[in-house]
Amino acid sequence: MTVHPIRFANFTRFMQQWFPTAECLYRRGLLAPQEAALLREKFLCQFRELLDYTFEQRGDRQILKPTRRYWIFATVQAMIDSNLAKNFTNEELCQQFCISPRAMQYAFKEITGVGVQQYIRARKLNAVREELCGPSADPSTIYAIASAYGFSHMGRFSEQFYRCFGEYPSTLKKLHKSDIKMRKSMIS
Template sequence: MLDGNFYDSMAVQVASPEMISAGVKRHIGMHEIRTTQKSSIKSAYQYGALYSIKLGIINYGVPAIIENNKGLTDYQLHLVTRGTCDIETSYSGSRLKEGHAIIIDPLTPSSIRYHADCSKLIIRVPKALLDHCVLSFSDAVTKCNVSFSSESINLGLNQEALDVLNLVCRSAVTNGNFASKKRNISNIPLSNYFATKLLEFFENNTHRIVSELSDNKIIEAVQDYISRNINDNISITELASQLNMSKSKLFGEFSREKGISPAAYIKQKKLIAIHERLSNPNKDSTSVSQIALDFGFNHLGRFSSDYKKLFNELPSETVRKSRHWQDKTFLKE
């Protein structure tokens, strides 16, 4: 579970919520604060940085409303370490309790209501950093803005996520108590690792894009294998084995992408290849029956029927038309 004491131990007590607000403006981003109390013995904060990533551990100690009417140019991770806060954006509203987190997209106006008992970790992640991380997926991903789900998640139940956050906080650099190291380029790999983990932990639109790209690669691999083995009797078991996937997944991919079964697709590709050969009869003296057998069609009557359904003519008609056209061309020459 979430160790609120770990984050609280990093925070330093200050005189007022206004001082915290000033620090947030300086390190995290601009906003307006509204509160009925000017001071609290519970007010505390600490700020740090991990290369281009900015962090803040915040406890206003009083009920406070933080408003940002324009949004920031970067992403904001909000994780409640104690108490409760309400976050409203232009597209959703969430109540975050201890352990719950949400990421607010760039340029998204927000209104955050802190309860008096609320302590929170805020991490500002540069848009350029996330763009760099998703570049490893595909150029297609970077052509759209990364957008995170408006639903909060309970990071308190994800031990891996907590371990990553604790590592980032311990490694953060500040003039205060986060760490004593100087900011240096050695933190770049960790900041990249953290940004990549955010894409893994929080639902976002790159999941769908990467999935679609993966699906396309599967279809491309199938097409390539069939083309290289077009004369063989390719079984679905063999095809699934070559692609290292189950037969059910193979059927699912073809149903979604092609609207037909893998077996029907293989037959279709074979018939197209035969049609191309029959359309050039002068280049191939092999009989129609032998060509069909060469492509694995052992039932010639069924082959002719399938061929006609696809090309609206019998194989013999394809040969006749092709020869007729070539004879006319020869006479003109």
């Protein structure tokens, strides 16, 4: 598939302008780490919607089927997302889909930029954070939520959580409790 060079250059220029702006806001302290992560996710969601809309508008033109690496990524990702509580090994995933470890690793590196295990860890950490920040969550049980997603060593879990989000789970719990109290006082 070929891309028109001028359109690709315009897109590249847009991406190069957007990312430094977001990074500058983060460096100046105008965005907290979690706000920067949310901004990034929001941008990526809108970008995916734009791509989906673009492909819908193609009409009768030929739509190329996804590459094998994309198929590998999509099927393994679906398995991981549906079983986040399970600790998968690369060998188990490869046997499940009859693919080689190298093909799976290349697929994840090409599409996400990280390896399979780093992707699984990031998905689990995001799931824990969503539960801690959720409106119906009981944030007093960080250990229970983390162990439900397969984190058995709380020190390592806390360290990984901090590296990913820039704050410790206990800090997030305190912020969440104060946020709930503030919302209740505003409603009353």
